[in-house]
Amino acid sequence: MGNIVIYISITMLILTLLAGLIRFVKGPSIVDRVVGFDSMTITSLVMIGVIAYLSNRAIYLDVAVVYGLLSFLGVIIVAKYIQGGL
Amino acid sequence: MEIIGQIFLLIGSFSLMTAAVGLLRMPDVYNRVQTGTKASTLGAIMSFIGLAFMTYENWGEVNWVGRFLVLVIFILITNPVSSHVLMRAAYAMKIPLSKLTVVDKLKEDINNKVLEEPKDE
Amino acid sequence: MKTKNIFISFLVLLIGWFLLTWTLDMKSVLIGIGLTGMLAILFCGSCTIFSEIKLTPKAFAYTFIYLIVFMGELVKANIDVTRRVLSPSLPINPGIVKVETRLKSKMARLILANSITLTPGTFTLEVHDDAFYIHWIDVKHAEEAQATEDLVRKFEKILEEMYG
Structure with a gap:
């Protein structure tokens, strides 16, 4: 029972990643690409959480924390660059 | 306990998926930011809460709850900031709003010289 | 007003420390208090945004x-x-x-x-x-x-x- 739920949610997460990737490749403007990338990042944070649960290692969550921090900085810097402030 | 966690995880990943559908279907950048990055906030938070419930057997030995809490608080603080900055950048780039848009008070006020255009400070 | 800024940022940082370490071991708690206190004193004397919080x-x-x-x-x-x-x-x-x-x-x-x-x-x-x-x-x-x-x-x- 437990495993089925995990598999279903992993499938949904992979679909989400794919949608983000499509938006990332297709997006007409640069902001669209950044939005797709941001969505992919959040999905992969959840994915790292699921993997940490499956392999039973809490230490993987530290990776998620640092990854979230870096992606936040990345989005801010790209937006700043678009506005011409960098 | 385990069941509660699984329900939360399912709701969370479903919410993430609807965010992705919105990301694909919406007509312009602003609506994409609306659905794409913010519906996913609740999805991520729900999933983390669910995962935290699912690991309840090991709460005593290993630090699961604290790390999940840090992640949740972190997402709650950073996500609105980053999406706001993105949207402002899109508006400063003058990406047109979609045809469905009914009203744009910001543009009216810029034209009436109530305030100057948003740009870098 | 400056002490209040420092105190609130110290509290926030200390909560973060406890969430990340998740232990009440004496040594760890002392290191945490020392580090967060130092950071708050060094950098948050002018965090005026905290001074509006009411502690009632x-x-x-x-x-x-x-x-x-x-x-x-x-x-x-x-x-x-x-x-x-x-x-x-x-x-x-x-x-x-x-x-x-x-x-x-x-x-x-x-x-x-x-x-x-x-x-x-x-x-x-x-x-x-x-x-x-x-x-x-x-x-x-x-x-x-x-x-x-x-x-x-x-x-x-x-x-x-x-x-x-």
């Missing part, structure tokens, strides 16, 4: 109420947006409306703007003096007074109690 029981109670109200709004708005996204005809009606806020304190405005942004369907695009320009996915009222009533009041009432 009433403020704490209202913070709690605010969290509950906010979570309720978040879930409600999420269900609404999910319905819009999944329905085949895509019933959206976007636009940018202008609302006014009565709040004066910086921290309260920050929380208000972030709450509006986090609730799906509404989005703070620009802040100018007392006016917030909000991108709304389903514009019900384009006039300022009605939109303010709809979007801002429910959060503002509680925030006024919290920050005065």
Whole structure:
């Protein structure tokens, strides 16, 4: 029972990643690409959480924390660059 | 306990998926930011809460709850900031709003010289 | 006022330390207190945004109420947006409306703007003096007074109690 739920949610997460990737490749403007990338990042944070649960290692969550921090900085810097402030 | 966690995880990943559908279907950048990055906030938070419930057997030995809490608080603080900055950048780039848009008070006020255009400070 | 800034940032940092280490071991707690205290004293003497927080029981109670109200709004708005996204005809009606806020304190405005942004369907695009320009996915009222009533009041009432 437990495993089925995990598999279903992993499938949904992979679909989400794919949608983000499509938006990332297709997006007409640069902001669209950044939005797709941001969505992919959040999905992969959840994915790292699921993997940490499956392999039973809490230490993987530290990776998620640092990854979230870096992606936040990345989005801010790209937006700043678009506005011409960098 | 385990069941509660699984329900939360399912709701969370479903919410993430609807965010992705919105990301694909919406007509312009602003609506994409609306659905794409913010519906996913609740999805991520729900999933983390669910995962935290699912690991309840090991709460005593290993630090699961604290790390999940840090992640949740972190997402709650950073996500609105980053999406706001993105949207402002899109508006400063003058990406047109979609045809469905009914009203744009910001543009009216810029034209009436109530305030100057948003740009870098 | 400076001590209060330092004290509140010290508390926030210390909570972060405890969440990450998750232990009450004497050595770890002492290191944490030393490190966070040093950081707060060195860098947060001028964090004026913390000086508006009130440390009274009433403020704490209202913070709690605010969290509950906010979570309720978040879930409600999420269900609404999910319905819009999944329905085949895509019933959206976007636009940018202008609302006014009565709040004066910086921290309260920050929380208000972030709450509006986090609730799906509404989005703070620009802040100018007392006016917030909000991108709304389903514009019900384009006039300022009605939109303010709809979007801002429910959060503002509680925030006024919290920050005065």
